[in-house]
Amino acid sequence: MALLALFLLSIIVCAASAQEPCPVICTLDYRPVCATDGGETRTFGNACALRSENCLRRKNFRKLNDGECPK
Template structure:
């Protein structure tokens, strides 16, 4: 259990360091498999992400460049949405 916590912390910090450094191509972005639900919107639609790192990864690696980035919003907006 202790090693799992260490691994998750390393994965979390690796994700944040890549974001801060602004690496030209940090895709695919490593994210921990932690369920900490995040509701986000790009101004047109709402989406649910399993955690904040996956939200950042979607914005950096999968989002169409002509669309606004998804930003975190109140979780009540995503109750019946599909998880990403």
């Protein structure tokens, strides 16, 4: 029984570590996207920059629209 529990735990750990890495290198193409996390609204340089921010900083920005956010 303990062996089965250890086996299941190792499968869970392997599955969790198999997640895709954060996109760290994004192109400098300026294709702005407006996004919000429910409190803050920000313009990101492109969709990759938005995904990178969410992944690296554990944020939850969601794209509102293409283009810069209104000021």
